Amino acid sequence: MNRVDVTAGRWREAVQARLAAGERFAGAWATGEPVRSWRAAFAVPDGGIAILACAPEAGRVPSIVDLAPAADWDEREAHDLHGLDFDGHAPIRALAGHPEDAAAWTTPVEGEGVHQVAVGPIHAGVIESGHFRFHLVGERILALDPRLFYKHRGLERAAEGRDARAALGHVQRACAACAVANTVAYAMAVEDALGIVPDPALRRARTLLLELERLYNHLNDVGAICAGVGFAPGAMAFAALKDRAQRLNAQIAGHRFLFGSVAAGAGVSAIGAAAGGGARERLRDLRADAAAAWRDLEFTASMQARLDGVGVLTFEDALRLGAVGPAARAAGVRSDVRAHSPRLAYAGFVAADPPAPSGDVAARLQMRAVELMATFDLLEVLLDRPLAAGACRPGAEPGPLGAAIVESPRGATLAAVELDSGRVVRLRLRTGSYANWPALAHATAGNLLPDFPLINKSFELCYACVDR
């Protein structure tokens, strides 16, 4: 992994040059205690990753939030967890820290009739813990401050000092629904640092696991939008389809969430030898039933009437805020990491086109349906011959730093790892959910409070892999 070091004084200039070259801000993290380096990763259009680093001066670095608004949460997190200060990021509101004073973490919204509604951290349904602070006039949402990190377990810190291969367990525990995407990204980052590359069999096995994860997640997320509307038959039908996909996971890889299948620097374990024929038959049945359930949804007028024009994320805002995944593609951003993933088996992959890139709940739902069918196509090809565990072999220069980006069901997920003698010095996991929370909060403004559950479900972001 190439790293370019610049002085703090030239940090903004270096970032600006990267962005001007069409590179996308992909995440930033602080290393050392006290912080000795502030690093930012950029996704190069052809699929590479560029990393910039600068040494803080007296615990301060220049902020880049005006150049790359997507860096907002990264800077706030580093401020709260690593004590780094950012010149020009003012006020820097608490994100991972939970100060008592609401003014320290909420957007100031004032005026006649403005009031706040506080929701969480415990919610009424079976949902993860997190807090939402809505600023309203009547039922109209003026602004939303999400307050996450209630589930902050310090997994990245706990991984420090551990053997790089063993630390994969910490990444897997970050989030069940993105376990494969997160661990494959981590494994590829470790392999990048160790200078080894996966062989074709391993690429294929990992790609299969990634698509199996996408399959059950997209089925879940279509059902979640039905639940957000209050359309129980759709929610229940897709929950049952999701359960079938998870049973298939257990058949193929021995676990409903595919836990324990990915390893860093080694082949995929526990891929059932008998997965081949039977699995394909079950997938075809599942595809037919999913297509039928989707047709039913398309002809349910009472449900469709609730989706148009709700929770709009415009193309410009999606780009500006660094949104990723189906949410960004539904806004017309044609970006899918799978289209340039040479260390995975996605040869010839083309990002799916949204039926109508209107950026609203309807577009996000349609996008998932289109991608769901693309995933069935990919799985059909991946399962057309017997699978092998695969292995890694030497193929590149080793170095102290490795990084990889993988397309999770929620979008581009970055894993960056810094190693010393095979042990983790620093780990950073920046998931698709982390990238999209600010976009969700932005898309919520201007809508009615009762529409929030629907908007929230149309993004269907994780809390667990944001909080870590």
Next chain:
Amino acid sequence: MFVLLRQLARIRREAGLGRGRPRSVALRHVDAGSCNGCEHELALATTPFHDVQRFGLDVVASPRHADVLLVTGAVTTRMESALRTAYEAMPEPRLVAALGDCALGCGLLGDRARLAGRLEEVLPVDIRIPGCPPAPDAIAEHLLAGLDALGPGATGGRAATARR
């Protein structure tokens, strides 16, 4: 409204309708720092595919309506007070079920400074549901077995033998 409710009670009595299964149990879920796996499986348990409601189990929106607090995850320092508040809000008698290996304190991962300690050190645990995560049918099985073992008085149910 109250006139209507009195009429409803009379109509139900005259029609011979009981007050539901004597051992129906209301569950309130709290995520105290999970990976979201237990939530996925618990949510599936309540869909028609698994239908835990047929055993008299259902998830309710408020701890004030709950007999059992179903807790998932390693208890983070950030969730500890919210978890205690939810427990305090429950009517007695109340039970706590640890859902999944993290809540059971098995193989916990994380920075010690960010974890409040095992669930057992925060609240008394009555029912243990192992698994990472436990599958929907395992959740129902362990809950029912745990309730059976505790007997009908544990959730304030009337004297009726527990039968699935």
